[in-house]
Every structure is written in structure tokens, then in C-alpha cells.
Amino acid sequence: MENIKIQKYEDLLLKNGLKRTGARLQVLDVLSNRNSATSQPYLENIIGKAIDRVTLYRILKTFEEKGIIHRILDNQGTANYAICSNSCTAHNHHDEHVHFNCNNCLKVYCLAETKIPPLKMPAGFEVYSMNLIVSGICKDCKQHTN
Amino acid sequence: MENIKIQKYEDLLLKNGLKRTGARLQVLDVLSNRNSATSQPYLENIIGKAIDRVTLYRILKTFEEKGIIHRILDNQGTANYAICSNSCTAHNHHDEHVHFNCNNCLKVYCLAETKIPPLKMPAGFEVYSMNLIVSGICKDCKQHTN
DNA sequence: TTCGTAACACAACATTGTTGCAATTAATAA
DNA sequence: TTATTAATTGCAACAATGTTGTGTTACGAA
Ligand SMILES: [Mn+2]
Ligand SMILES: [Mn+2]
Ligand SMILES: [Zn+2]
Ligand SMILES: [Zn+2]
Numbered sequence: 001m002e003n004i005k006i007q008k009y010e011d012l013l014l015k016n017g018l019k020r021t022g023a024r025l026q027v028l029d030v031l032s033n034r035n036s037a038t039s040q041p042y043l044e045n046i047i048g049k050a051i052d053r054v055t056l057y058r059i060l061k062t063f064e065e066k067g068i069i070h071r072i073l074d075n076q077g078t079a080n081y082a083i084c085s086n087s088c089t090a091h092n093h094h095d096e097h098v099h100f101n102c103n104n105c106l107k108v109y110c111l112a113e114t115k116i117p118p119l120k121m122p123a124g125f126e127v128y129s130m131n132l133i134v135s136g137i138c139k140d141c142k143q144h145t146n
Numbered sequence: 147m148e149n150i151k152i153q154k155y156e157d158l159l160l161k162n163g164l165k166r167t168g169a170r171l172q173v174l175d176v177l178s179n180r181n182s183a184t185s186q187p188y189l190e191n192i193i194g195k196a197i198d199r200v201t202l203y204r205i206l207k208t209f210e211e212k213g214i215i216h217r218i219l220d221n222q223g224t225a226n227y228a229i230c231s232n233s234c235t236a237h238n239h240h241d242e243h244v245h246f247n248c249n250n251c252l253k254v255y256c257l258a259e260t261k262i263p264p265l266k267m268p269a270g271f272e273v274y275s276m277n278l279i280v281s282g283i284c285k286d287c288k289q290h291t292n
Numbered sequence: 293t294t295c296g297t298a299a300c301a302c303a304a305c306a307t308t309g310t311t312g313c314a315a316t317t318a319a320t321a322a
Numbered sequence: 323t324t325a326t327t328a329a330t331t332g333c334a335a336c337a338a339t340g341t342t343g344t345g346t347t348a349c350g351a352a
């Protein structure tokens with residue numbers, strides 16, 4: 001882990017009133033260095049030897065509550081996690097972007113620029129939030145299968 | 147179970163090349179008589195004494211593959227099942243309607259009339275299907291908490 | 293009626309996530 | 323620096339959901 005990055009992670013933890021621990025830094029580092037969301041099984045695979053499974057779950061829950069990361073359930077119901085935009089706070093997530101779930105590599109991508117279009121709902125339903133998951137084949141998989 | 151309904155279920159099974167069994171009729175009956183999607187835990191609760199748990203899972207999987215029912219994962223990752231529109235077939239589901247997940251009663255509603263609006267995706271992603279889940283408070287819960 | 297296959301039940305297992313509690317450690321004050 | 327304390331962690335035990343394998347049962351066609 002590079003010093004510049006560690007500094008960034010420490011700031012993030014400090015800002016949210018969380019203690020600086022090795023486990024938390026590791027989780028932030030893994031999530032930060034990937035170009036797609038990270039699944040819970042993947043996380044457990046790569047840092048599950050160093051960090052207790054339960055601790056990992058608790059870190060993820062804490063981060064989500066603080067608005068540091070957001071959770072995306074893919075089409076198999078697997079939990080995937082991605083760093084939030086820095087405008088997210090404990091009680092206000094701003095991640096209402098579309099997510100893409102590749103049927104081939106199973107990765108989940110945050111399409112940060114693609115917002116969920118407005119919708120007219122039937123009467124009587126009060127809308128709080130929306131989750132749109134698009135399925136198909138991702139850029140990478142399309143190239144590799146050509 | 148009324149005879150008229152049983153007849154309908156039998157036709158559905160026959161049409162899809164599935165044997166008429168008590169377990170399958172029961173599942174179809176439960177799913178048909180509810181105004182919202184039915185969760186796996188609920189199904190297991192009410193028919194889990196009569197039907198083996200594994201059998202229930204296999205029936206649900208078969209029905210989904212045949213296009214008899216579709217599965218909706220709610221915000222907790224719980225599987226919910228609803229009867230398909232009768233235009234659905236084994237290889238072509240036509241259930242691209244919006245689903246509503248109530249934060250209070252946790253029910254999942256099929257909003258059959260509400261279609262997912264078109265979306266312009268970033269280049270490189272090939273879209274096969276879309277899933278939009280709207281969260282909030284449902285009609286019933288709003289009334290009962292007034 | 294017989295026969296082959298589809299459907300079933302039961303046991304065993306895997307994965308994902310939770311809870312309680314004791315031990316450790318990071319942040320702060322003395 | 324050392325002491326204090328609340329937050330964090332690790333471990334054990336458990337619950338829920340879903341899968342796989344295998345032997346048995348029962349439909350439906352011949
Ligand atoms: Mn995202
Ligand atoms: Mn539906
Ligand atoms: Zn892919
Ligand atoms: Zn409700």
C-alpha cells in the first residue's frame with residue numbers, strides 16, 4: 001500500500017469517526033484499486049486469512065452505514081461493494097446510478113454517469129429509492145470472446 | 147382448491163410438459179392466490195410441512211426455467227416468486243415490469259403496467275435484460291399507519 | 293401390466309450472514 | 323510516557339438459504 005493512498009484512507013476513517021485499523025485499511029485498499037464492485041466472496045478470499053470473517057462483515061456494515069461504500073446485490077443475490085462518491089454521508093447515499101451485471105464474468109460495474117430515469121408510479125406507492133440492475137455482456141468479455 | 151383453478155394449473159403443467167403432482171399444484175395455488183409476490187421463506191412456512199424443502203426448491207427452479215413464474219430478489223436478497231404473464235415461455239421471459247419492495251411489510255409487488263423506461267448505456271456494454279426495484283412504502287402500509 | 297423416466301424424500305453438505313462474549317488495541321487524557 | 327476506556331477484533335456457536343447425491347415412488351406410455 002502506498003503512503004499517499006494510506007493517507008487518503010486514514011482521512012476517510014477519521015472523517016467518519018472510525019478508528020484506524022489494519023483491517024479497515026486493507027478493505028479500503030482492495031475496494032479502491034478495482035475497476036468494478038467487489039463481491040463479498042472475493043473479499044473473503046483475499047483478506048479472509050488475515051482478517052476474521054465476522055470482522056469483515058462488520059467492517060462492511062459499518063462502512064455502508066457511514067456512507068463510505070454502497071452495496072449492490074447482483075442477479076444471483078451476491079453482495080458486491082463499491083466505494084461511494086465522496087458526496088455520500090451516513091444518512092444520505094447518492095449512488096442512484098445504474099449498475100451493470102455481466103452474465104459472463106459476473107462482475108458488477110457502477111455506471112456512475114448513468115442515472116436512473118424518472119418513472120411514473122401507480123397511485124398509492126410512496127417511493128424512497130430505486131435500484132436498476134442491467135444485465136448483459138461487459139466490454140471486456142465482449143472483446144475476449146471475439 | 148377449487149376445481150376450476152385446479153383445471154387451470156393442470157393445463158399450465160401439461161402445456162410445459164410437466165407431470166401433474168400434488169406438490170406442483172400446491173405451489174401454483176399459493177402463488178396464484180396472492181396479490182403480491184411470494185417469498186421463499188413464506189412458501190416454506192406454509193407448505194414446508196407437506197412438501198420436502200428440496201422438492202420446493204426444485205419445483206421453483208423448474209417453473210422459472212419453463213417461464214411459469216419469475217423470481218424477484220428484494221433489497222435483502224430474499225427470493226420472491228410471482229406467476230408470469232401468460233406470454234412468457236421457457237426461453238423468453240416478458241416480465242420486464244417494475245417491482246416495488248415495501249420497506250415496512252417487505253412485500254414485493256409486480257407493477258405489471260409499469261415498464262422500465264429506455265436507457266442509454268455507455269458504449270461497450272451489451273444489454274440483455276433490466277431489473278428495476280423501487281423501494282418505499284406500499285399502499286396498504288400507508289393506510290394502516292395513518 | 294410392465295417398463296422407463298420424472299419426481300420425490302431424506303441425508304449430508306456449502307455458503308452467507310448473525311449474535312454473544314471475552315480479549316485486544318487504538319485514541320485520548322493524565 | 324503511561325494509564326484509561328471505549329471501540330474493535332477474534333472465536334465459537336448458530337441460523338437461513340440453497341445445492342448435491344442417492345435410493346424410492348409413481349406417472350404415463352407402450
Ligand atoms: Mn455503484
Ligand atoms: Mn413481476
Ligand atoms: Zn464480463
Ligand atoms: Zn407494505
